[in-house]
Amino acid sequence: MSFSHTFFSSLFVLAFVSPLLASAHICTDQFLTEVSQMNITEKFCNTKTLKVEFGWNFNNESRRLDIAFGGRLHGETGWLAWGLNPVGPHMVGTRALIGIKRQDGTLEALKYNITAATKIGCQLLPSKDIGLDVRNFSFVKVNIGYYVIRATIFLPKEYNSSKANVVWQVGEHATESGPLMHPTSIKNFDTAEVIDLVSNKVIGYTAHRRRQLRTAHGILNIVGWGVFLPIGVIAARYFRKFPEEWSWWFVAHVSCQMAGYGLGLIGWGLGLWLGNHSKYYIFQTHRNIAIIIFTFATMQMFSLKLKPKATDEYRKYWNMYHHFLGYSLLAVVSVNIFYGIRIFGENKAWKWSYVGLLGTLGGVALVLEVYTWIKFFLNKVEEKKHGSKDQISAAVIPAPAVQGATITAPAPAVGAAT
Structure with missing residues (x-):
């Protein structure tokens, strides 16, 4: 099989298979084991872009939402963020729960209001009031090497549990004052979807x-x-x-x-x-x-x-x-x-x-x-050879006499016999 055929085949496979892989919503067994104490089952757990996993348990009567959001942080610092946006499935306006891993190894869980200023690079500042009743909020590292955000949230009435705008993000760098800008690959912008928390259906994921x-x-x-x-x-x-x-x-x-x-x-x-x-x-x-x-x-x-x-x-x-x-x-x-x-x-x-x-x-x-x-x-060499032969031939072959011209004998050299 030629390289070009293999290349084009791989590209077209990527075109049609990657959306299918992106829509596969099944958490790993290791993650499910870790969050089983929160009564989160495979039915209410799915994987996301950026190689993170999200599980939840929602009681529609009490409007209690138990969440577990986890992933790996490979660097000395980093952060995980999960949140709900009452306006739409995008970053600006999100009420976020962020777990920060600092350089000294300490972990901290903080709440943030993500505003338009964050989009232009302004430093995030934690907020005590994000408009959500958040309890049992923690950020821990579990046995499988994941860092996990855990929290219990009581949804206000303005949050539609059948169309919850869920937003998440992963960052590589953090300081004492908070998380820094996340990477700018396209996957870092495909981190929002609309979920029906009751039926466990992703009803809107434009990514x-x-x-x-x-x-x-x-x-x-x-x-x-x-x-x-x-x-x-x-x-x-x-x-x-x-x-x-x-x-x-x-x-x-x-x-x-x-x-x-x-x-x-x-x-x-x-x-x-x-x-x-x-x-x-x-x-x-x-x-x-x-x-x-x-x-x-x-x-x-x-x-x-x-x-x-x-x-x-x-x-x-x-x-x-x-x-x-x-x-x-x-x-x-x-x-x-x-x-x-x-x-x-x-x-x-x-x-x-x-x-x-x-x-x-x-x-x-x-x-x-x-x-x-x-x-x-090689052509230059051949031209030189042919050119030399032509010069030699021209020297040994006398020029023909011109018709009607008088041919005069050359004068004898000085001292020659007459």
Whole structure:
């Protein structure tokens, strides 16, 4: 099986399997064992993004909600956050319970009101009143290596138990004054859902649908910008005249460029749509680079109609511009694809698949480049040999007499016999 076939297969598997994995709501047996004393069963326990687990037990009559939220903290510091948002499934407005692991190993459980100021990087400050009746609130480390937030909450009437907006988060750094900003991968923004606490149904998790769209966005851009464009460049550079002449090189070049531009354009538009519909976060650098890529690619597409004729005086300057812009485009595309993969989060299959693909294309180009130079030098050597033979032949073969000309004998040298 070829590498390209394996690569594309893996990408399409990711596109359709990852949403299914994300919707698998079953806690691990180890976590269930730890929270069994809170009468939390497998029916009311599920896994979340960021590799955390959430279990609960809800009494609709008393409106008592017992929760256990746990995950791993691998660094010297870190924090876990779980909360309810009376407004909607997003960060701003969340009434949060946060467990903090400090550098000295101590653990602390604090309550916070998450406001819009937090979004712009302001320091979180604990609050005694978050609008929830919270009891038995603790943050502990359990035998399975998890750090777990435990609490009993009595829901006010304004909180709809059939549509509870649950928000969670994991951070890597904390100070004495509180938690610091969490990582900015896409998974750290897919941390809110709407749950029916009574029937244990996830009734609203837009991240599932958006994850599918993000996967399609990534595949289209990798295949379009990252595969077809480089192949089109290889066809134009190495098969026009040297090292091998191929009469169909221009058709291959234009076809690959148009296919890459078409797929990339769809992926680019999908990315803009995702950015415009993400009300609470945006990846501005990734977006700006994508706009540059689209602009450069569009300029290259205009070359099909605006290319000057071979006899035009400024054709060589146009060629310099076209080549420089094309190579610059490939470099910017690679940078933005890696940037997008980093945003996507922990899935290393994307990164190493693209590294393998990039290495394959680069290896092909390197082999052709070396072959080009070898053949160039061999041709130079042959030209020199043929040139020497032609000079020798011209020296030993006398020039033919011109018809009608008088041939005069050379004068004898001085001292010669007459």
